[in-house]
Amino acid sequence: MGSAGLITYLLSPSPSITLVTFVTYSLFGLSYEFLHFLSHTRCSFKPESFLHRVKANHMRHHRVDSER
Ligand SMILES: [Zn+2]
Numbered sequence: 868m869g870s871a872g873l874i875t876y877l878l879s880p881s882p883s884i885t886l887v888t889f890v891t892y893s894l895f896g897l898s899y900e901f902l903h904f905l906s907h908t909r910c911s912f913k914p915e916s917f918l919h920r921v922k923a924n925h926m927r928h929h930r931v932d933s934e935r
Pocket of ligand 1: 903906907923929
């Protein structure tokens, strides 16, 4: 459990809310990491699909500031 998990544990009124919050946070984090990974692969996606737009926008983000 990271610092976000510890803060959730300390602030939530019940263990079930802590668990739901932790699982939701983790799923969003894993989704983000998976989409980021796909953006950096050589996979090509159907034009106009969600993944195609995510990859195009992410690659544009890297080109705007190549130092980051
Ligand atoms: Zn990236």
